[in-house]
């Protein structure tokens with residue numbers, strides 16, 4: 158059983174019922190207990206508030222980039238290092254096969270436990286991470302491989318050493334490079350799309366979002382402390398900033414929503430990965446048919462024409 | 469230079485540093501605590517005569533201090549923010565706030581731009597207005613920055629931008645975040661057209677501003693003492709759990725770490741920009757290259 162979030166506590170008795178049915182035996186009992194549990198999950202997850210989605214997106218058992226690589230791709234070879242300073246384990250990348258096609262996969266990577274989280278800095282990249290990402294994007298372009306990115310970070314790391322090594326420049330340069338890549342690009346927001354540190358690898362021809370992922374201009378906690386000097390008002394900020402896949406699709410800022418298994422991607426990594434892989438695959442099929450100059454013109458227009466002002 | 473604000477009456481905002489001082493005669497330098505004669509501030513371009521602290525100035529003042537007399541022609545004044553998210557909370561109504569920001573700043577948005585001349589040479593020049601919602605990049609500000617880039621391409625002028633602010637405007641959510649992509653998409657066209665972009669980062673220049681167009685100048689210039697970086701001072705201190713030294717992440721620190729080309733005092737900026745424009749434009753064989761086609765070396 159996965160660990161329950163605070164708004165999932167009504168599942169606990171249903172889980173106990175299911176366990177009891179399994180212990181006692183009898184297929185009919187198990188099936189109906191399972192059905193009640195699934196119904197309740199479906200009810201809860203069809204009506205999540207933005208703040209609840211933040212918690213789902215941050216769930217410790219949610220699939221990360223490596224899980225999608227394991228279940229949705231084959232032959233992944235991880236490549237390391239930015240060639241100027243260090244290897245950053247908060248962003249991983251390398252070529253892999255998706256439906257028989259070579260693609261360059263680049264994604265934020267969180268850790269599953271404390272030790273791994275320390276080595277991956279909780280998925281918060283240093284400048285080296287973005288420079289590695291940019292290096293791999295250029296390599297993909299050189300070999301004509303489409304670029305697939307997976308976005309899942311609380312944000313870029315914000316230490317003094319990051320300033321010394323040019324965090325802002327690294328992010329800006331990664332965005333600029335990705336916007337100009339002469340290969341098709343697809344980004345999938347799989348968990349937390351946290352601010353500029355997420356956007357650095359998200360400016361693709363198609364931006365997809367998992368059903369319960371979030372994408373924010375600043376974390377709800379940071380936004381609340383900027384707006385109201387009170388990080389405790391994070392849920393209010395989350396509700397106001399339009400951070401859900403559904404809201405962002407409505408505003409046309411993301412292209413498509415990938416449905417998650419009932420009860421969230423963390424309840425079935427394999428099923429989530431298979432949906433993600435097939436969504437990416439169908440995007441790439443469409444994008445690959447376009448002549449490259451048309452693709453670049455469309456990408457330019459996609460970002461240049463974001464409006465939402467008055468005149 | 470002394471006459472600069474009289475010559476630009478519509479740009480003459482009362483500097484906030486004067487507030488609270490008797491008869492507005494004196495202003496105290498926040499860095500060295502020296503009392504400065506307010507009238508002298510205009511002739512010193514609002515730089516402390518004792519410690520060289522650069523006081524904040526408005527976007528219009530900055531441009532007026534930099535370009536040839538009366539040469540600035542503003543564009544795009546009609547572009548305004550639109551509260552796309554309908555941002556409401558018990559304590560904050562964004563569309564009402566916008567009116568307040570405009571009154572405080574004396575501009576319709578957090579960015580102004582237009583054409584001007586520097587030492588007789590045509591440029592497109594823009595500046596972030598920090599008093600408008602902290603100079604943040606909402607959709608309207610982002611649009612104006614992108615239009616400044618488009619205008620430079622159209623006119624085949626070099627581009628100068630005074631960059632500032634923290635980038636993100638919370639009340640516009642991811643729409644604000646996407647302005648980073650929008651400005652960089654527009655900047656790519658400027659680059660393809662072989663035109664130079666001189667980015668002048670002034671205090672404070674952070675977050676989505678530096679992590680997009682500001683750090684992508686062909687030449688990056690910082691004003692002395694300006695706080696420049698990705699994260700704000702408070703955020704860094706929270707991350708590393710210690711106090712930052714006084715000079716950390718300031719212009720000179722950035723230059724030492726290889727992140728900016730030049731640290732230029734306000735008074736020297738027109739001459740520096742004038743020279744850079746001459747150097748970068750004289751090699752520009754634009755007549756032979758249609759817009760949109762990359763520069764050939």
Ligand SMILES: [Zn+2]
Nearest residue numbers: 497500516519
């Ligand atoms: Zn002083």
